Amino acid sequence: MTVKIISLFPDVLGTYGDHGNARILAHLLHLSGRSYELITVGINDPVPTDGDLYLLGGGEDGPQALAARRLAEGSPLHRVVERGRPILAICAGYQLLGRSFVAEGTTRAGLGLLPVESVRGSARMVGEVLLTPFVPIGQSLMTGFENHGGQTILDDDAQPLGRVYRGVGNGGDGCDGIIHGSIVGSYLHGPILARNPGLARWLLSRIGVETLELSHHHWTLYEERVHASEGALWSRHGA
Numbered sequence: 001m002t003v004k005i006i007s008l009f010p011d012v013l014g015t016y017g018d019h020g021n022a023r024i025l026a027h028l029l030h031l032s033g034r035s036y037e038l039i040t041v042g043i044n045d046p047v048p049t050d051g052d053l054y055l056l057g058g059g060e061d062g063p064q065a066l067a068a069r070r071l072a073e074g075s076p077l078h079r080v081v082e083r084g085r086p087i088l089a090i091c092a093g094y095q096l097l098g099r100s101f102v103a104e105g106t107t108r109a110g111l112g113l114l115p116v117e118s119v120r121g122s123a124r125m126v127g128e129v130l131l132t133p134f135v136p137i138g139q140s141l142m143t144g145f146e147n148h149g150g151q152t153i154l155d156d157d158a159q160p161l162g163r164v165y166r167g168v169g170n171g172g173d174g175c176d177g178i179i180h181g182s183i184v185g186s187y188l189h190g191p192i193l194a195r196n197p198g199l200a201r202w203l204l205s206r207i208g209v210e211t212l213e214l215s216h217h218h219w220t221l222y223e224e225r226v227h228a229s230e231g232a233l234w235s236r237h238g239a
Contacts, residue, residue, distance in 0.1 A: 001035070002035040002036060002037055003029055003036040004048075004051040004052045004053075005036060005052065005053050006052075006055065007022040007038065008041050008047065008054060008056050008067075009041060009042065009043050009056070009057075009063075009067050011043055012043045012059055012063035012066060013064070013067055013092055013093055014059065015058055015059045015063075016090075016091070016147065017057075017189065017191055018055070018056075018058055018093075018191050018192075019040075019191075020191035020194055021055050021057070021088060021191045022038055022040075022055050024191065024193040024200050025193065025204065026038045028197075028200055028201065028211045029204070029209070029211065032209075032210075032211040034209060034211075039051065043063075043066060043070060047070075047071065047077070048076075049076050049079045049083075051080070052085060053086050053087075053207060054080055054085060054086070054088070055087075055089075056088070056096075057090050057091070057092070057093055058090050058147075058148075058189060059091075061102075061103035061104045062103070063092070064096055064101070065104065065108055068096040068103075068108060068109075068110060071096070072109075075111075077113060078111070078113065081113055081183065084181075085182060086184065087113075087183045088184050088193075089183065089184070089186075090186055090187070090188065090191075091147075091148055094152065094185035094186060095110065095152060097111050097113045097114045097185060098114045098117055098118055099112050101118040101150065102119060102150060107119075113180075114158075114178060114180050115154065115155035115157075115158045116154050116158065116185075118150045118153070119151050119153065120150060121148075121149055121151040125146055125148055125168040126146065126147045127145070127167055127168075128143065128145055128146075128166065129143065129144045129146050129164060129166060129168070129169060129176060129187070129188055130164070130165055130167060131144075131163055131165065131167070131175075131176050132162055132163050133162040133199070134160060134161065134163070135179060136202075137196070137198035137199050137201070138198040138202075139196060142162055142192075142195075143188075143190070143196065144176075144186070144187070144188025144189055144190045144192050145189045146167055146176075146187045146188065146189065147189065150171070151172055152171060152185075152187075153171075154170065154173060154175075154178055158180060159179045160173065160176065160177055160179070161175070161176055161177030162175060162177065169187055170187070184199075
């Protein structure tokens with residue numbers, strides 16, 4: 001089976017390098033000897049609904065509003081969700097999948113695929129984030145970089161991606177992101193899958209693709225990087 005990875009609108013939602021998430025998935029598939037096709041969809045291109053895994057990244061207010069309008073045309077992602085295909089949505093992409101978000105000072109309708117609403121925060125949230133994931137991805141910690149002015153409010157029964165203990169994340173619940181059906185949302189850039197390879201492998205497992213186990217060497221390097229980030233954050237907070 002050829003795995004189709006769909007990277008949506010990196011030409012406008014690519015401010016923080018989130019298209020790198022698609023490249024990480026492609027690399028893992030290559031290492032595992034799996035056939036794959038990486039399809040980059042521009043803002044004016046039709047959105048295919050026959051992909052296996054979809055990726056949305058972060059961007060400024062104007063591009064975010066434009067992306068939301070494009071994805072409302074014909075509701076392609078609603079059909080993707082009906083098929084149970086995973087979607088990884090980061091920052092602006094995460095917000096626009098909810099019921100509403102704020103862009104350019106105006107509250108706008110989202111796609112309604114997530115039980116969340118995003119509002120303007122009191123201050124911009126910028127910096128490194130450390131969290132403990134609520135999903136079994138083989139990592140006790142996740143890291144990333146956040147840069148957003150919005151706060152995302154989850155419904156009471158919604159499941160966050162992880163508990164934040166350094167950084168801000170969603171902005172008010174002590175958590176970051178969401179896991180809702182086949183959708184994973186987060187504020188973590190980095191790109192998130194480069195900094196958290198366990199999450200990349202977990203996403204691929206959700207479409208029945210088992211990739212190669214990461215070697216002890218790779219995990220050792222990863223843990224060293226995480227704990228280095230953790231130490232830097234502790235120092236920054238005076239701990």
